[in-house]
Amino acid sequence: MSPFxxxxxxxxxxxxxxxxxxxxxxxxFILTFCCLAYFMNYLDRASITQAYVSGMREDLGxxxxxxxxxxxxxxxxxxxxxESCIFAGTQYILGSWYTKKELGQRTGLFTASGLAGGxxxxxxxxxxxSSMNGLHGMPGWKxxxxxxxxxxxxxxxxxxFFFPDTPSTTTAFYLSEEEIKLAQERVPIREEGEKIxxxxxxxxxxxxxxxxxxxxxxxxxxxxESQSNQSLLNLYMQSHPTEHYTVFQRNNxxxxxxxxxxxxxxxxxxxxxxxxxxxxxGYYVAFTAIANAAIILAPTSTAAKFGAYYWAGSIxxxxxxxxxxxxxxxxxxxxxxxxxxxxxxxxxxxxxQAWWPLIFFRAxxxxxxxxxxxxxxxxxxxxxxxxxVLIFMDRRLSKKQIQVIEAVDADSHAExxxxxxxxxxxxxKGSTDK
Numbered sequence: 001m002s003p004f005x006x007x008x009x010x011x012x013x014x015x016x017x018x019x020x021x022x023x024x025x026x027x028x029f030i031l032t033f034c035c036l037a038y039f040m041n042y043l044d045r046a047s048i049t050q051a052y053v054s055g056m057r058e059d060l061g062x063x064x065x066x067x068x069x070x071x072x073x074x075x076x077x078x079x080x081x082x083e084s085c086i087f088a089g090t091q092y093i094l095g096s097w098y099t100k101k102e103l104g105q106r107t108g109l110f111t112a113s114g115l116a117g118g119x120x121x122x123x124x125x126x127x128x129x130s131s132m133n134g135l136h137g138m139p140g141w142k143x144x145x146x147x148x149x150x151x152x153x154x155x156x157x158x159x160x161f162f163f164p165d166t167p168s169t170t171t172a173f174y175l176s177e178e179e180i181k182l183a184q185e186r187v188p189i190r191e192e193g194e195k196i197x198x199x200x201x202x203x204x205x206x207x208x209x210x211x212x213x214x215x216x217x218x219x220x221x222x223x224x225e226s227q228s229n230q231s232l233l234n235l236y237m238q239s240h241p242t243e244h245y246t247v248f249q250r251n252n253x254x255x256x257x258x259x260x261x262x263x264x265x266x267x268x269x270x271x272x273x274x275x276x277x278x279x280x281x282g283y284y285v286a287f288t289a290i291a292n293a294a295i296i297l298a299p300t301s302t303a304a305k306f307g308a309y310y311w312a313g314s315i316x317x318x319x320x321x322x323x324x325x326x327x328x329x330x331x332x333x334x335x336x337x338x339x340x341x342x343x344x345x346x347x348x349x350x351x352x353q354a355w356w357p358l359i360f361f362r363a364x365x366x367x368x369x370x371x372x373x374x375x376x377x378x379x380x381x382x383x384x385x386x387x388x389v390l391i392f393m394d395r396r397l398s399k400k401q402i403q404v405i406e407a408v409d410a411d412s413h414a415e416x417x418x419x420x421x422x423x424x425x426x427x428x429k430g431s432t433d434k
Contacts, residue, residue, distance in 0.1 A: 035113035046121030051141035095327035108269020222349030235366035260313030282387035
């Protein structure tokens with residue numbers, strides 16, 4: 001099949017009217033909630049840095065790397081209490097409902113919604129600072145936190161009533177019995193009901209290459225995203241040795257980082273849905289991290305450094321492609337294994353992210369972030385090597401799984417044929433006796 005045929009088939013969508021109606025419902029109820037939740041998640045994350053450059057530093061007397069310490073405390077608490085329901089849980093749910101050809105684009109939309117939340121945070125802070133700064137005796141940065149919290153509540157209520165769980169356990173009122181059955185057929189489940197709180201399952205996880213391969217992949221992916229964090233550009237502008245930027249500029253200019261991330265995420269997610277090869281994004285991100293680090297470290301112009309920070313926003317694409325790659329690779333594994341590996345991927349990445357900025361991207365290291373950019377070069381090289389290793393392992397195991405499935409199918413056909421022969425023999429014997 002030609003690339004253009006793949007493209008036409010992708011945008012044609014589901015093959016039957018029933019399947020199209022099901023996918024439309026999934027997009028409306030699952031994807032809408034997941035995207036809104038992640039939008040709010042990133043809005044809250046961005047609020048800390050937006051507040052910092054909008055007066056919080058002066059009002060609270062923050063110095064040195066205290067902003068980095070505050071964001072680390074936030075990341076640690078978030079990792080312990082709320083991470084599963086936002087990122088890892090969403091990746092598992094999307095992989096449970098959407099087919100291989102649909103998953104990347106939906107994961108991309110999910111990731112892009114978070115980036116849009118970061119963008120919106122900058123614009124929201126600008127609007128609040130210009131209209132509410134000093135209202136009721138409170139500075140604008142405090143109003144940002146209040147408003148962000150209020151607009152999150154309707155999303156939580158929507159999810160409580162409309163989120164459908166997985167195809168095998170859903171009781172959603174908007175899905176008919178036929179649609180639930182179709183959903184289960186679209187994404188077949190192997191080894192349903194496997195217990196995870198057993199030593200045998202833990203041993204299975206620890207002996208699985210998925211666990212080590214994809215967890216380390218996301219450690220590299222998550223640390224590489226440090227370069228694409230818009231707060232670096234916020235701090236670069238605030239600490240610029242010669243240029244002075246206003247509060248409005250410090251809030252608005254960095255939103256371009258997320259804008260680049262949205263475009264990159266959707267392009268990579270859609271293209272890898274159509275043509276496969278999700279691993280290509282890993283090579284792209286590795287090259288981008290190395291090139292941008294070199295530009296920022298070198299004595300280049302302000303315009304070149306702005307360009308590097310904006311380009312770094314495209315690194316966000318690997319959130320969609322790497323987790324979709326993991327979901328694809330574990331299609332023939334049990335849901336329990338897939339859920340645990342995806343959760344461990346995210347946990348491993350966040351564990352590194354909890355201390356990584358404290359060492360490599362401290363607020364007082366601005367504007368150059370020398371240690372961080374040197375680390376990005378090392379991460380880029382490691383990612384190129386590890387992606388190559390994973391490609392080899394994934395292809396090798398896929399061949400074995402195909403052979404096993406074909407053998408099982410052959411045995412099933414043989415048993416069915418033998419049963420049919422026995423039935424014929426029984427009927428012939430009965431006729432003879434008569």
